[in-house]
Amino acid sequence: MSEYNFNQIEKKWQRYWxxxxxxxxxxxxxxxxxxxxxMFPYPSGAGLHVGHPLGYIASDIVSRYKRLTGHNVLHxxxxxxxxxxxxxxxxxxxxxxxxxxxxxxxxxxxxxxNLGFSFxxxxxxxxxxxxxxKWTQWIFMQLFNSYYNINSDKAEPITELVKExxxxxxxxxxxxxxxxxxxxxxxxxxxxNEQEQSEMLLKYxxxxxxxxxxxxxxxxxxxxxxxxxxxxxxxxxxxxxxxKLMRQWMMRITAYAERLLQGLEDIDWPEPVKEMQRNxxxxxxxxxMSFPLESIDKKIxxxxxxxxTVYGVTFLVLAPEHELVDxxxxxxxxxxxxxxxxxxxxxxxxxRMTDVKTVSGAFTGAYAINPYNKERIPVYIADYxxxxxxxxxxxxxxxxxxRDWNFATxxxxxxxxxLDGQKDLDTQADATKEGRYVNSEMxxxxxxxxxxxxxxxxxxxxxxxxxxxxxxxxxxxxxRQRYWGEPVPVYFKDGVPHLLDVSDLxxxxxKIDAYLPTETGEPPLxxxxxxxxxxxxxxxxxxxxxxxxxxxxxxxxMDPKNDEVFADKDIIKYWRDVDLYIxxxxxxxxxxLYSRFWNKFLFDMGLxxxxxxxxxxxxxxMIQGRSNFIxxxxxxxxxxxxxxxxxxxTTALHVDVNIVDNDVLDLEAFKTWRAEYKTAEFILEDxxxxxxxxxxxxxxxxxxxxxxxxxxxRQGADTLRMYEMFLGPLEQFKPWNTNGMDGVNKFLKRYWKxxxxxxxxxxxxxxxxxxxxxxxxxKTIKKVEEDIERFSFNTSVSTFMICxxxxxxxxxxxxxxxxxxxxxxxxxxxxxxxxxxxxxxHNESISYAAFPKWEEKYLIESTFDxxxxxxxxxxxxxxxxxxxxxxxxxxxxxxxxxxxxxxxGKAPKKIIIVPxxxxxxxx
Numbered sequence: 001m002s003e004y005n006f007n008q009i010e011k012k013w014q015r016y017w018x019x020x021x022x023x024x025x026x027x028x029x030x031x032x033x034x035x036x037x038x039m040f041p042y043p044s045g046a047g048l049h050v051g052h053p054l055g056y057i058a059s060d061i062v063s064r065y066k067r068l069t070g071h072n073v074l075h076x077x078x079x080x081x082x083x084x085x086x087x088x089x090x091x092x093x094x095x096x097x098x099x100x101x102x103x104x105x106x107x108x109x110x111x112x113x114n115l116g117f118s119f120x121x122x123x124x125x126x127x128x129x130x131x132x133x134k135w136t137q138w139i140f141m142q143l144f145n146s147y148y149n150i151n152s153d154k155a156e157p158i159t160e161l162v163k164e165x166x167x168x169x170x171x172x173x174x175x176x177x178x179x180x181x182x183x184x185x186x187x188x189x190x191x192x193n194e195q196e197q198s199e200m201l202l203k204y205x206x207x208x209x210x211x212x213x214x215x216x217x218x219x220x221x222x223x224x225x226x227x228x229x230x231x232x233x234x235x236x237x238x239x240x241x242x243x244k245l246m247r248q249w250m251m252r253i254t255a256y257a258e259r260l261l262q263g264l265e266d267i268d269w270p271e272p273v274k275e276m277q278r279n280x281x282x283x284x285x286x287x288x289m290s291f292p293l294e295s296i297d298k299k300i301x302x303x304x305x306x307x308x309t310v311y312g313v314t315f316l317v318l319a320p321e322h323e324l325v326d327x328x329x330x331x332x333x334x335x336x337x338x339x340x341x342x343x344x345x346x347x348x349x350x351x352r353m354t355d356v357k358t359v360s361g362a363f364t365g366a367y368a369i370n371p372y373n374k375e376r377i378p379v380y381i382a383d384y385x386x387x388x389x390x391x392x393x394x395x396x397x398x399x400x401x402x403r404d405w406n407f408a409t410x411x412x413x414x415x416x417x418x419l420d421g422q423k424d425l426d427t428q429a430d431a432t433k434e435g436r437y438v439n440s441e442m443x444x445x446x447x448x449x450x451x452x453x454x455x456x457x458x459x460x461x462x463x464x465x466x467x468x469x470x471x472x473x474x475x476x477x478x479x480r481q482r483y484w485g486e487p488v489p490v491y492f493k494d495g496v497p498h499l500l501d502v503s504d505l506x507x508x509x510x511k512i513d514a515y516l517p518t519e520t521g522e523p524p525l526x527x528x529x530x531x532x533x534x535x536x537x538x539x540x541x542x543x544x545x546x547x548x549x550x551x552x553x554x555x556x557x558m559d560p561k562n563d564e565v566f567a568d569k570d571i572i573k574y575w576r577d578v579d580l581y582i583x584x585x586x587x588x589x590x591x592x593l594y595s596r597f598w599n600k601f602l603f604d605m606g607l608x609x610x611x612x613x614x615x616x617x618x619x620x621x622m623i624q625g626r627s628n629f630i631x632x633x634x635x636x637x638x639x640x641x642x643x644x645x646x647x648x649x650t651t652a653l654h655v656d657v658n659i660v661d662n663d664v665l666d667l668e669a670f671k672t673w674r675a676e677y678k679t680a681e682f683i684l685e686d687x688x689x690x691x692x693x694x695x696x697x698x699x700x701x702x703x704x705x706x707x708x709x710x711x712x713x714r715q716g717a718d719t720l721r722m723y724e725m726f727l728g729p730l731e732q733f734k735p736w737n738t739n740g741m742d743g744v745n746k747f748l749k750r751y752w753k754x755x756x757x758x759x760x761x762x763x764x765x766x767x768x769x770x771x772x773x774x775x776x777x778x779k780t781i782k783k784v785e786e787d788i789e790r791f792s793f794n795t796s797v798s799t800f801m802i803c804x805x806x807x808x809x810x811x812x813x814x815x816x817x818x819x820x821x822x823x824x825x826x827x828x829x830x831x832x833x834x835x836x837x838x839x840x841x842h843n844e845s846i847s848y849a850a851f852p853k854w855e856e857k858y859l860i861e862s863t864f865d866x867x868x869x870x871x872x873x874x875x876x877x878x879x880x881x882x883x884x885x886x887x888x889x890x891x892x893x894x895x896x897x898x899x900x901x902x903x904x905g906k907a908p909k910k911i912i913i914v915p916x917x918x919x920x921x922x923x
Contacts, residue, residue, distance in 0.1 A: 002760030006716030010831040016111055022061075022845050023118040026561070028574045030776045035575055036063045037554055037614075039583025039591070040078045040125075043086060044105035048111045050706045050724070051623035051698050055582040057721050058620065058730050058793055060117045062380035062580055064827035065788045067118075074575060075118055075818065076557040078125035079105050080550050081359075084236050085743035087484040090515045095681045097484040097515070111708060116717045116830050118847070123557050127549030128484070132556060134506035135566035136549050137489040139598065140207060140498050142605060144490075147204040148176040148255035155255070155604040161204060165189040176255035178203040178210070198496040206479060208602065209497055211323045214477050215303060216244035220483045221517050221524075225249065225545065225590065232347055241319060243345040249478040249488060249542065253597045257281050257471040259611075260596055269617040270731070276588040282472020287456055289465030290389065291316060291368040294376065298324060300368055303390035307459070308451040310372045312397040312416045314408065317361070317380045320344035321387040330365030330377060333498075337381060339360045344383035352383045359410040371464045372455075382407060389472050391720035436792040476594065478545060483515045483524035485543030491533035499538070500533065502544045507539070513588060549600040550591050552580050554613060577610040592617075617634040618791060621732040622697070623724070625704030628660045629653065630670075633683075637676075640683040642690040648683075655691060656703040658710065662739050665689040695735040706736060718829035719745045722800075725793040725828065744797070748832055749826070751804050754818055755836055762839050769816045774858040776806040777817050781854040784824045793828075800825060815840065820852035866913075868893060869920045870902045877918070886913055893919060 017023065036059045041052070063075040073365040086097035086104075105126065123134050125408065146155045151174050164173055168184040192200065202208040205527075215224040219239035223246065227236045253260075263282050264274045286305035292298065300316055311546055317727045318325055320341045329337045344352075361382030368379055383413070385394050386405050398408035398415040407586070408415050428923040444455070451868050456860075459465040487507045489500045500507060510528035518526040525541040558566040584709070592614075599613040631640050631650040640648050642663075659669040667689060671678055682689050698705050710721045723744045728734040755761040769777075780803040787796040807817065819840055826833035826846045868876040876898040880889055890911045893899055903923045912920040 002756060002762075003565065004749050006711070006748075006831070006834070007717065009835045010114075010116065010712075010717050011605070013831045013834045013915040014116060016834075016845070017116075017118070018113070020845070021120075021122065022847055023067075023073075023075065023076040023120050024122060025073050025120050027568075027571050031070060031072040033074065033575055034063070034066040034580075035074045035177040035554075035578045036066070036580045037074075037527050037557070037582075037611050038084070039581070039587065040080050040550070040553065041108065042080045042083050042085070043101060043108045045089075045100070045104050045107075046700065046705075047107050048708055049408050049698055050708050050711065050720070051625075053115055053720075054623055054642065054724050054730070055114075055584075055618075055620035056112070056115070056117055056723050058791065059580060059582045059620070060721075061725070061793060062788060062791070063118050063825040064830065064847065065851065067847050068823060068827070068849060070392050070850070073118075074123075074557065075120060076123040076125075076698045077112065077117070077119040077121070078123075078553065079108065079127070080546070080553075081105065081126045081128040082485045082549060082564045084222075084482070084484075087482055088237070090484070095515070098128065101126075110637075114712050115708065115721065118830070123560050124798055125553060125556050125560050127486075127553070130506040130508050131563070132560075133486040133549060135556065136486050136552070137505050137507060138502065138749060139552060139602070140544070140548070141489055143207040143251065143601060144497075144499055146206045146601070146605070148206060148252065150174040150176060152389065153259070155206060155601050158201060158205060162201070165248060167833045175204055176252060193847055195494055195496050202497075207249060208250055209251065211245055212475075212477060213240045213243055214246050214248060216246065217241045217850060220482075223477055223479060225477065225547070243347070245321065249495060249540070251476040251478045251594075253476045253594070253599070254473060256335070256597050256600050257283070257473055258469075259532075259600055260593065263596065263600070267612050267617070268615060270585070272593070273588045273617065273619065275591055280473055280589040280593065282470075283630055284470045284472070286470060287465055288468045288470075289371065289459055291371065291377075291395070293317055293324075293379075294367040294369060295330075296329060298327065300324065300393050301391040301465075303394045303468065304395060305446070306397075306400070306457040307402050308394065308448050309397040310370065310455065312399050313370055313395040314391035314398060314414045314416055314599055315377050315379060315396045316368050316395050317385050317386040317396050317407070317750060318364070318379065318899065319387040319392040320383055320745075322381070322392045325364065325381055328364050328366035333363055333365035337364055340381060341717075344381075346384055353874045359406045361407060361411070362410070371462070374460075378413070378852060379409070380407070389474070390470055390696075406484045418731065434469070443665050466489060466710055471528060476583065476597075478548070479542035479777060480545050481517065481523040481542055482541065483512065485545070486548055487525070487543055488540040490540040491537040492540070493537050498537075509543075547594045551594045552602070555602075555608065555727075568609060569607075573605075573609055577612065578614045579638055580616045581614040582620055607796070618730060619737055620730050620733060621728075623727065624695050624733055624735045625706070626657065626736050626738075627664065627694045627696050627702050627704040628653045628655050628657050628665075628698050629694065630665065631692070637679055638680075638681045638683065639689065641688070642692045643685045644683055645692075652692065654701075654703045654789050655705060657738075660691055665691050679758055698736070706738060711738070711741070715741055715745050715904075716831070717747075718748060718831050721830075722748070722828050725860075726793055726797040729791060730791060745862055747801050747804060748829060751800075752832065752836070754804065754807055754813060755839065757813075763813055764818060764840065765814050769814045770856070773807065773812050773814065776803055776810070777855040779803075780856040781820065781824055781852050782859065785851070788827070796828065798827070822846065823849045823852055866917075866919045867916060868896075868899060870899065871921070871923060875899065875902050882916070889913055889919070893921060902919065 017681055038056050038059050063073050081101045086100045089095065089100050090097045094527055127133060147158050149162050151155045167186055169189055171183055181503050189497050215226065215229050217224050217234045217239050220237065224234055224241060229241050232241060233239055234241055261278060261283055262779045264277060284305050286303060287307045288299050288301055290299035296614065305600060361380050364379045364381060366379040367376050368490065370377055385392065396407065398404040398406040399417050432629045456467050487509055489505060489507045491500065510531045512524055512527040515524050517523055523541045536738055555567045555572060559571045562568060580880055599608065600611055602608045603611045629652045631642065631645040631652055633640055633648040634651065640650060644829065652713060655665065656673055659666045659673060667682060671680055696702055696704060708720060719741055723741045726744060755764055783799045784796045787793065822833045822836050823846060832847050863879050863881050865877055865879050867874050868878055878893065878896060892907065893911060899921065903921065906923045908921050910921050910922040
């Protein structure tokens with residue numbers, strides 16, 4: 001093959017890799033391991049666009065490089081194949097989600113293989129495969145059978161807790177549990193019936209059933225996680241979401257809050273992601289205290305980090321969903337409160353947290369008593385207080401908090417100034433006159449640091465509160481009222497949940513007649529006929545959320561066919577954890593947090609050997625679309641070219657970028673694009689229709705989605721791979737421009753020509769390389785090695801281009817140069833390098849070659865290019881060996897033609913030579 005026929009070459013090597021299982025990882029090996037993984041995709045019907053492979057290309061380059069450096073590489077791919085889109089399609093068409101999912105996966109696999117990724121396809125997993133979700137269900141069962149022992153700071157079997165209850169009750173138990181867990185003795189435990197004991201254990205289990213305020217989306221018929229709600233609507237579909245109290249399965253992730261926080265210090269992740277997790281976990285050190293209510297024998301508990309401001313409290317605020325709202329609201333305020341609650345419940349937590357401008361709320365009519373100064377303070381509700389954070393109530397100190405200040409000002413509530421210790425004492429008299437200072441003998445004259453311990457002591461001695469570390473993070477909702485998800489391996493007996501036997505796994509999804517809730521409002525699984533455990537006990541009708549299967553999948557890749565355990569212990573011990581994980585930053589507080597939680601639990605159980613799952617995380621940036629626009633003249637079917645549009649009254653419309661070449665519209669393709677444009681007329685400039693451009697997010701609605709299949713067909717997968725890396729640093733956002741691919745394509749053709757003579761014949765010499773050739777090669781090896789090690793792929797592409805240009809100028813065709821160059825280029829352009837590797841006489845894949853070592857001796861400079869300045873102006877350049885005597889240099893300068901032209905026959909007054917810097921001639 002003399003021509004660079006990328007279509008034939010790429011198909012040939014893709015077949016070879018598949019038939020030979022070239023990238024199969026050994027389950028165990030004496031080689032050092034390297035585990036590179038991408039966040040596995042949800043297989044949508046739209047397939048891949050050119051933005052999707054960006055992270056996959058980067059991880060593939062690293063994986064191929066690590067094989068070349070002697071590592072046993074695990075580089076798998078699978079599919080997060082449960083989810084809402086397939087189910088929504090099933091609702092609309094009646095087609096089973098499994099069919100849609102299978103079709104979409106087939107399309108994805110084809111596209112991924114066309115790009116030449118070195119995935120070990122024998123390890124492919126799908127979360128919707130019963131053989132996979134059997135183990136998701138099994139892990140759920142382990143969580144159900146565990147509690148968190150604060151003394152040992154880890155999860156332990158619930159059976160150990162039961163033993164403690166039988167011997168001593170729970171008085172000595174220090175475990176994470178529900179706030180309302182009562183104290184009981186061993187005798188009281190023994191007198192509880194089975195149902196009562198089961199309900200008590202639910203207060204300790206790491207997964208449990210409870211009433212919880214959730215994001216309910218009526219249109220989708222399911223509960224959504226906080227990160228699935230944006231601006232009060234569902235992320236998928238944009239449907240309204242309301243806050244609702246529902247009985248749900250929960251995961252006690254809060255038990256791991258401190259470890260999740262501390263673990264961030266031990267992993268190499270982007271700082272913005274770690275900071276997002278810190279904020280989501282939201283650790284606060286403070287105190288919890290009770291404000292007794294005036295009207296009923298109840299107390300409002302609040303958490304505060306600044307107990308010293310208690311003397312400035314002028315009102316309390318409850319979340320609209322707080323359990324006491326209904327009980328304390330007076331009849332006079334009932335309608336106002338109910339109306340406000342109905343409005344507030346439709347706002348998402350994210351919206352409520354970020355909205356700092358809106359001031360709204362309602363007075364309940366109730367009053368509470370400040371336990372420190374015995375003052376009577378009104379109780380309001382407002383949606384800036386969240387039911388899921390702290391206690392769902394705050395003590396409002398308008399002088400110290402902007403939202404409290406805005407609220408107090410809006411409702412005409414008092415604002416009391418609190419003076420901070422010595423620095424404010426001079427203003428005490430004036431403050432008292434203005435009615436802004438409340439005297440407090442306990443802390444008068446003390447600083448915040450001095451006052452805090454005294455206030456906490458008073459709190460605890462008077463049994464009105466205690467010091468407490470609080471976390472913003474809440475337990476995770478683990479139920480979805482949908483069909484297309486993992487069934488929960490639970491049945492109910494007398495309303496109490498019981499686990500299936502392990503031998504009954506997997507509990508598979510039953511057949512149903514439609515994918516909608518039942519007429520009585522049950523989830524779709526309620527439609528299953530006779531779907532009961534032992535034909536009498538009802539199964540759980542909710543399914544697991546989308547994050548269940550993705551919270552442990554890296555372990556299943558290690559041993560995907562094992563039906564006895566989720567992965568063999570020895571195999572886990574070898575692979576340990578993921579060395580490189582690449583994916584989007586949008587998963588920072590969802591998937592990545594839940595994955596760390598499950599991994600820590602599996603570590604506590606002795607099932608895995610590393611506490612953190614992902615050593616190194618990289619968030620790839622987004623490839624933005626390059627949109628094209630056409631300009632329609634008002635009230636016509638005439639379109640005017642971009643340069644002439646200001647002469648007419650026009651409307652800009654998106655046009656499909658696939659019928660635009662270098663911003664020139666294909667007029668005939670446009671007419672057939674949509675029926676309404678069949679009779680379109682055009683006002684051209686210079687015989688062409690030029691489109692406008694704008695950089696936007698790639699989206700089908702903007703018609704700027706570029707299909708990688710088209711690029712591969714026209715210019716090849718190697719061109720696409722290198723171009724995506726060439727666009728800029730991996731982590732940055734960058735615009736796509738198909739026109740820019742020509743440069744990369746030309747580079748690959750120049751590289752190909754190094755191996756062929758002018759007649760197109762393969763022609764590689766075994767002659768010894770020159771010093772210049774060795775210098776060009778070794779500086780390239782050094783740069784590419786350093787770049788890959790620090791994940792700077794765009795600069796490597798530039799380095800390859802410089803090297804090939806240099807070797808082309810040197811007319812290099814020597815094996816000693818081209819063979820190492822081919823090896824170092826292979827992670828980036830695997831198809832062309834495999835072809836040339838074979839032409840070089842090798843029988844094995846280039847994947848089994850060794851990455852060449854660069855040698856310092858070839859990089860040492862023996863000459864220096866001196867700029868020559870004449871009377872202060874740079875006029876020439878001259879190259880001298882580093883050891884050239886000064887007298888010889890001066891003589892060569894005077895005799896140089898370029899210098900002679902500027903000194904015009906005059907004898908230089910002085911020649912100043914600064915070694916390895918500059919030559920200055922003064923005439």
